[in-house]
């Protein structure tokens with residue numbers, strides 16, 4: 001058994017233009033968010049206005065409209081403003097081996113396949129798009145280094161790009177604080193880093209493998225850089241799309257897929273394509289990730305539209321193709337033995353698919369549950385519930401960082417998703433961060449207090465807000481009692 005399913009993604013998604021859904025041309029705030037592709041959330045307007053007031057003064061502009069015109073005009077000043085806005089409104093959170101399951105899969109399965117395909121050229125091109133301060137690009141360099149006997153004499157180039165100039169400068173410097181090492185094992189830390197005061201400097205050999213450039217994924221061409229010629233064998237673009245509008249996601253994903261070599265892989269973050277999967281790709285669902293492969297024959301790939309628009313729609317799920325026969329060497333037992341996911345009608349409503357997914361998760365059929373979540377995300381990209389179930393599944397298999405990332409996505413989509421606050425609090429307890437755990441729990445209590453007590457919670461067992469609030473308060477009282485008893489005794 002190969003451990004994954006292959007699905008050829010069908011028709012290109014079509015829909016509205018580049019304005020975000022509900023985009024209003026005469027709303028200057030919306031024009032600004034659309035120009036940088038950022039999805040609008042509650043509170044964005046206030047944050048944007050707070051940032052714009054001094055910026056307009058600095059630029060000598062009299063209105064937000066004039067600023068929106070500056071962005072729309074393009075050119076160097078517009079580009080500079082876009083970069084400043086993205087630096088301010090997106091997060092650069094990243095660390096080495098973020099999502100160990102994915103990197104295990106790349107090392108055990110995907111890169112060996114690419115290396116076999118590239119054996120005549122003896123060259124590899126990898127790209128970490130939206131690399132922030134470079135940890136993801138250097139993680140690829142470590143994985144490649146660990147394959148080194150097989151790659152002796154190869155021309156391997158890794159490109160890291162980001163819109164944020166400060167982040168790219170940090171990446172090029174290759175010096176990192178402790179926080180970037182939160183899941184990196186001691187052996188790799190010792191092998192690839194040198195202690196420099198309170199920080200760590202990456203090994204020169206690894207640094208030479210990676211080239212960093214400041215690039216705007218939305219505006220810049222994907223070609224042109226020295227590492228781009230011939231197409232990329234692997235493009236990672238993770239934890240970038242979650243903050244962007246569906247049209248921006250579709251546009252960027254289309255460009256990245258256009259930059260792949262034949263047989264090359266595109267790796268977005270979990271569930272991040274928001275239903276905007278570029279056409280003609282094979283989707284390969286593994287227990288630890290869903291990857292997308294450009295088929296090896298050119299004729300099988302339809303070119304991505306220049307600015308494809310996206311209307312999340314039911315994913316087309318043509319018959320599965322037979323997975324390629326490949327060696328299972330190096331795979332975890334879970335990866336080797338995982339059963340193909342059972343087919344579920346794409347016509348089923350998200351609520352129904354999710355209910356079935358929870359039942360699958362309860363009976364231990366994690367892969368079926370995961371696949372169902374991905375399908376719900378494809379039709380309802382802004383529904384936080386599938387991300388919550390994916391987080392539970394990640395937690396169950398010990399992928400704590402992935403679970404945390406997914407729970408943050410849930411709260412990004414719905415800040416009032418109380419159970420996600422509580423799950424995050426639990427994760428903080430498990431990782432020894434008691435202070436943060438208390439904050440998350442307090443936040444959950446505040447959200448619950450705002451809700452009518454009969455409100456059902458959005459995930460099984462659909463307890464009401466009132467019941468949950470009562471049981472949390474009872475738990476707190478019991479904990480206080482125990483602490484007082486302990487201090488008296």
Ligand SMILES: C[S@@+](CC[C@H](N)C(=O)[O-])C[C@H]1O[C@@H](n2cnc3c(N)ncnc32)[C@H](O)[C@@H]1O
Nearest residue numbers: 092093094130132162163164216217218238239
């Ligand atoms: C959360 S970090 C992800 C880092 C890394 N990929 C990871 O998963 O750990 C998101 C990065 O995407 C970058 N980004 C957002 N929009 C971008 C754009 N239009 N072009 C290039 N980078 C962008 C941000 O500057 C930020 O550094």
